[in-house]
Amino acid sequence: PIMLPDVTDASDGVAADPQLQHFIEIESQKQRFQQLVHQMTEVCWEKCMDKPGPKLDSKTEACFVNCVERFIDTSQFILNRLEQTQRGRGSFSETMSD
Incomplete structure (x- = not known):
């Protein structure tokens, strides 16, 4: 019999196949x-x-x-702000755990 590789990690049910994870990530981005x-x-x-x-x-x-350019600018600003906020929280939680 042909054995197929197990693509899930039994401990948490998350896909363990890197190709599958990459495919899902790309499709989610699309x-x-x-x-x-x-x-x-x-x-x-x-x-x-x-x-x-x-x-x-x-x-x-x-x-x-103009509308499209402002929409893109605003979206980029929000993404940058979220990244800064997450980095700030990350460094705060790292400091707290030390």
Whole structure:
């Protein structure tokens, strides 16, 4: 009989196969990116699109460009702030455990 490798760690049920973990991580990143694009599209559409037409006028196009750039800037700012907060907590908890 062919024996398949055990891909779960019996102690905690978490996938132990590095390739599977990497695949899941990549797919999760893709999903988060798609959610971000959807959210950005929804926000900018509501903000910039007065009435749909056959093509965008320059004012609407400029609004979309500005909206997307601000959305990206804001998202990056929030991510950086969260990283700083987590680093601050990490160093605090490391100090407390010493």
